[in-house]
Amino acid sequence: MRVLIQLRPSVDLITAVADPAVPVASADVAGHLPGIVLDHSFAPVAVPKSVPPVRVTEELTYSPEPADATVVVRGEIGDDDIAGYVSQLSAARGVTGVFADPHIQTILTCGGTPAVGNWHDVETLLRHGELAAAGLDGTSVALAIVDTGINVARVEQVRGGEVTIDKARSWNPPGVTGTAGEFPVDHGTMCAFDALIAAPKAALIDIPVLRSTRQGGTTMDGLLSDALAAYAHLRTVLTDQPAVSRALVISNSWGSFSPKWDFPVGQPGNYSDNPSHPFNVIVGSVESAGADILFAAGNCGRDCPDERCAYKERPIGGANSHPGVLAVGGVDTAGIRVGYSSQGPGRLTARKPDICAYTHFLGSTAFGATEPDTGTSAACPVAAGLVAAIRTEWSATELPPARLRALLQRTATAQAGGYNYDYGYGVVDTAALLAELKRTGTRA
Secondary structure, three states, X not given: OEEEEEEOOOHHHHHHHHOOOOOOOHHHHHOOOOOOEEOOOOOOEEXXXXXXXXXXXXXXXXXXXXXXXXEEEEEXXXXXXXXXXXXXXHOOOOEEEEEEOOEEEEOOOOOOOOOOOEHHHHHHHOOHHHHHHOOOOOOOOEXXXXXXXXXXXXXXXXXOOOOEEOOOOOOOOOOOOOOOOEOOOOHHHHHHHHHOOOOOOOEEEEEOOOOOOOOOOOOOEEEHHHHHHHHHHHHHHHHOOOHXXXXXXXXXXXXXXXXXXXXXXXXXXXXXXOOOOHHHHHHHHHHHOOOEEEEEOOOOOOOOOOOOOOOOOOOOOHHHHOOOOEEEEEEOOOOOEOOOOOOOOOOOOOOOOOEEEEOOEEOOOOOOOOOOEOHHHHHHHHHHHHHHHHHOOOOOOOOOHHHHHHXXXXXXXXXXXXXXXXXXXXXXXXXXXXXXXXXXXXXX
């Protein structure tokens, strides 16, 4: 079983790991740990320390200082006595935690029903004309698609216009070959297309973490450790931006489908329900530094769940339910929740999903000329595109991610009775969002 090992080496070594210009090997950090085969292809990742709030009204903060941070490496333990290996590792000098490294997969719909509307209908619903008239088109906004890789040529062909790919700030996991924007047409191309509906001028950052190199897996498997390393890269992308114009939106249309891929709930290394898992911590730290992070709520809705869904209840877990992300459910272009959209409550945060956005429309044609863009996999980048459009004028410094999430929640078209676990706070409403931004005096 793959695991993540969290260690606290010397401050000098943590400083070196945190510096992208300094190569550090896993063995330099972990040495010779008992009962594990280290993955030397995985570069160690520095993870900030989460600092609990002093008062209930304050938010969690994160300290990236080397004196506080830890380092995560990846390895594999035997499947015959997982508890014994974890216990042995946990007792080793310098080890502060052993965590699950579950498979992650693209979130697909159960399918079988035709498209409801097309992407031009979604443009209309997102008030594309009003956004364009206000100059909110995503110009100079970095929009990261964490998925299977993007095929820019296909996106341009279907959209009928030029697409910007930021190759310099794109990133491949270890062992993944290919050039940003030139990957095969797949799930990531669909996500990129859908994100550009509201923000056609955004600069796409291609992060193909779901192009797995895991032996024995399918081509659609990924590993959470690769996503962990990707977020360390994105944190550098973010902090390299001038604070006055900081704008990084991260779209994630994936999640973990089965508790069998995870440690048991309550075990300290668990991912789904554990805010201290390194990936949940790094997601919180990147959000705290100013990134807008959106996750698909998942396709485990009670009406029509994906066949891979193995959670008997509360399928929105791990980072998809993190308090610092916007978890996005799916509605069709008529505003009706699609049957496969996962319902809350979430595992890390009860009030998930946060909002719903549009899906199941004819858009990218990534899977065939008549195949709709489906799942909360499509809804998530649709919402991410709207966030990127807003960031054209409002930097993360001026309008912090937490405040923008609150605005999206407050202005969504709610169901009768307000928040519920089917629709969250409601369906995203661009006109109400823009009006609220003007009403509250936030500068455009």
